[in-house]
Amino acid sequence: MTQTPPAIVVLGNGSLATARRIQQVFPGALIHGLDGRVQGADRPYAEFGATLRELYRQGSPIIALCAAGIVIRTLAPLLLEKGAEPPVLAVAEDGSAVVPLLGGLAGVNGLAREIAAALAVAPAITTSGELRFGTCLLNPPAGYALADLEQGKRFVSDLLAGQSVRVEGQAPWLDKVPLPHDSQAARSIHVSHLQREAAADELLIYPRNVLVAVERVSEQLASEVNQALSAAAIAAPALACLLADESQMANPLLHQAAAELNVAVRYMTGASNAERLKLSGVSLHSAAQAGLLIGIGAEPLNVERIGRGRGRLAVIGLGPGARELMVPAVQAELARANDVLGYETYVRMAGPFRDDQVLHNTDNREEMQRARHAFELAAQGRSVVVVSSGDPGVFAMAAAVLEALHEVVDDPARADWRGVELEILPGVSASLATAAQAGAPLGHDFCVMSLSDNLKPWSIIEQRLELASQADLVLAFYNPISRSRPWQLGRALEIVRQHRSAQTPVTLGRDIGRPGQSLRVVSLGELTPEMVDMRTMVLVGSSTTCTFPRADGGQWVYTPRWYGAKPGA
Numbered sequence: 026m027t028q029t030p031p032a033i034v035v036l037g038n039g040s041l042a043t044a045r046r047i048q049q050v051f052p053g054a055l056i057h058g059l060d061g062r063v064q065g066a067d068r069p070y071a072e073f074g075a076t077l078r079e080l081y082r083q084g085s086p087i088i089a090l091c092a093a094g095i096v097i098r099t100l101a102p103l104l105l106e107k108g109a110e111p112p113v114l115a116v117a118e119d120g121s122a123v124v125p126l127l128g129g130l131a132g133v134n135g136l137a138r139e140i141a142a143a144l145a146v147a148p149a150i151t152t153s154g155e156l157r158f159g160t161c162l163l164n165p166p167a168g169y170a171l172a173d174l175e176q177g178k179r180f181v182s183d184l185l186a187g188q189s190v191r192v193e194g195q196a197p198w199l200d201k202v203p204l205p206h207d208s209q210a211a212r213s214i215h216v217s218h219l220q221r222e223a224a225a226d227e228l229l230i231y232p233r234n235v236l237v238a239v240e241r242v243s244e245q246l247a248s249e250v251n252q253a254l255s256a257a258a259i260a261a262p263a264l265a266c267l268l269a270d271e272s273q274m275a276n277p278l279l280h281q282a283a284a285e286l287n288v289a290v291r292y293m294t295g296a297s298n299a300e301r302l303k304l305s306g307v308s309l310h311s312a313a314q315a316g317l318l319i320g321i322g323a324e325p326l327n328v329e330r331i332g333r334g335r336g337r338l339a340v341i342g343l344g345p346g347a348r349e350l351m352v353p354a355v356q357a358e359l360a361r362a363n364d365v366l367g368y369e370t371y372v373r374m375a376g377p378f379r380d381d382q383v384l385h386n387t388d389n390r391e392e393m394q395r396a397r398h399a400f401e402l403a404a405q406g407r408s409v410v411v412v413s414s415g416d417p418g419v420f421a422m423a424a425a426v427l428e429a430l431h432e433v434v435d436d437p438a439r440a441d442w443r444g445v446e447l448e449i450l451p452g453v454s455a456s457l458a459t460a461a462q463a464g465a466p467l468g469h470d471f472c473v474m475s476l477s478d479n480l481k482p483w484s485i486i487e488q489r490l491e492l493a494s495q496a497d498l499v500l501a502f503y504n505p506i507s508r509s510r511p512w513q514l515g516r517a518l519e520i521v522r523q524h525r526s527a528q529t530p531v532t533l534g535r536d537i538g539r540p541g542q543s544l545r546v547v548s549l550g551e552l553t554p555e556m557v558d559m560r561t562m563v564l565v566g567s568s569t570t571c572t573f574p575r576a577d578g579g580q581w582v583y584t585p586r587w588y589g590a591k592p593g594a
């Protein structure tokens with residue numbers, strides 16, 4: 026199982042050197058630095074509190090280079106919420122102290138030991154069980170599940186009080202642990218996949234070495250699996266995964282059942298269920314009703330090595346550019362991606378990436394090819410992200426990806442593409458980001474158009490401009506001009522001017538949310554195509570759009586929510 030690399034959070038340049046030393050211990054870990062104060066961080070952030078809480082909610086391990094008190098106060102509001110508690114540590118700026126704070130069951134003390142070793146200091150470990158045994162007995166390694174945490178806590182305090190213990194079953198990770206072993210001990214650590222009531226004086230741990238091969242998927246699948254396990258006297262937490270035929274990859278009932286059982290689904294094709302067990306390295310334990318076969322491995326199963334997983338393709342919107350304007354779901358998707366595809370500028374904007382993530386930069390124009398390539402990668406079971414700027418559904422990759430899928434919807438040879446889990450994650454589109462900076466020019470009905478005639482005839486653009494102008498809609502122009510399309514914007518403005526007064530406010534947003542951004546408000550009469558380039562968003566007001574001075578010298582632009590007579594006037 027891969028462990029998420031920790032986020033290293035720094036507040037000032039003074040701690041950067043320590044942060045870099047810690048980063049070397051954890052491949053893939055990124056340094057998050059306060060924007061404007063930390064030079065050379067991998068990921069700049071605007072607000073410490075919001076960033077820390079976001080990372081915590083995403084379950085990311087956190088190493089904060091600041092006072093322990095600051096971290097505790099910042100995360101305090103979240104501590105009463107249910108959910109996983111990732112490891113959280115405070116490390117002194119100069120690396121002289123490593124303090125594990127939260128996530129005792131998620132391995133925080135282990136992390137503290139690793140960091141402290143790298144910094145050549147002693148970790149400030151305060152957990153008694155850890156201190157005595159050098160490991161958290163209540164946090165068995167990946168592949169094992171503790172039966173009952175509360176009982177486990179009592180068990181560990183008994184050992185700390187001087188009781189001895191014997192180990193029943195295979196617990197290889199305990200070999201190096203200095204437990205008070207005694208073959209006659211009353212207390213035992215019992216490792217087995219069999220269902221049993223834990224005796225008062227035993228610590229029960231299940232190896233996740235059980236696999237269920239599924240023949241038929243019904244709405245009752247989860248309860249059928251539970252019944253089958255129970256009839257075979259196998260503990261439910263010992264289940265590591267379900268195994269199904271590849272034809273079931275997109276079956277929502279299967280995913281529902283897996284979610285209910287809290288296990289992964291792996292897929293195979295072209296073998297009988299019994300053969301599939303063999304290929305998975307487990308031996309047949311029993312056959313249950315509903316075509317379920319139970320297989321048991323000698324050790325916890327390495328699920329990633331069994332058959333293959335369902336691939337995932339996410340088409341994401343980065344927003345205009347600034348990290349704060351990227352939705353959290355998109356940030357999480359980028360973190361889980363194996364492959365990232367897109368126009369080079371956007372791929373760079375989406376980074377930094379870890380060494381294990383593969384970047385596929387392509388030319389901006391090869392959209393259909395990029396979409397097909399994305400499906401090919403995802404169909405191999407990989408987690409693939411296609412990046413767009415702004416929103417992926419606005420003149421961007423989402424439609425191209427769907428078009429590529431639509432083309433093969435009846436093609437049996439491309440059933441694997443249809444098995445891919447496809448999701449489209451929205452972003453803040455350039456028109457919205459520009460409007461927000463100007464005030465509220467899109468406060469009333471508006472119309473969004475691309476002025477590019479690369480993929481549509483110019484005549485339809487003219488017709489739409491004519492009608493939208495007549496309809497007195499605010500107009501948002503994407504792709505307003507480019508070197509290969511030099512005259513189109515001028516012609517578009519001619520059409521608009523036939524219906525709008527020269528005083529109509531026009532908002533020009535260039536590189537909004539990116540370094541060097543600029544915002545300009547001009548009148549329709551003043552506007553010339555030279556003021557606009559392909560990185561500009563053009564928002565042409567309607568008859569009601571108005572402006573007034575803002576305190577800082579610029580202008581507010583807004584279109585009132587009402588039309589005709591002002592209500593109450």
Ligand code: SAH
Binds near residue numbers: 503559
């Ligand atoms: N999917 C993108 C739009 C792609 S079309 C979105 O939703 O924003 C590309 C056009 O969008 C550019 O020609 C420009 O008109 C506009 N654009 C994209 N990003 C911009 C930004 N940061 N500032 C201003 N305009 C931008």
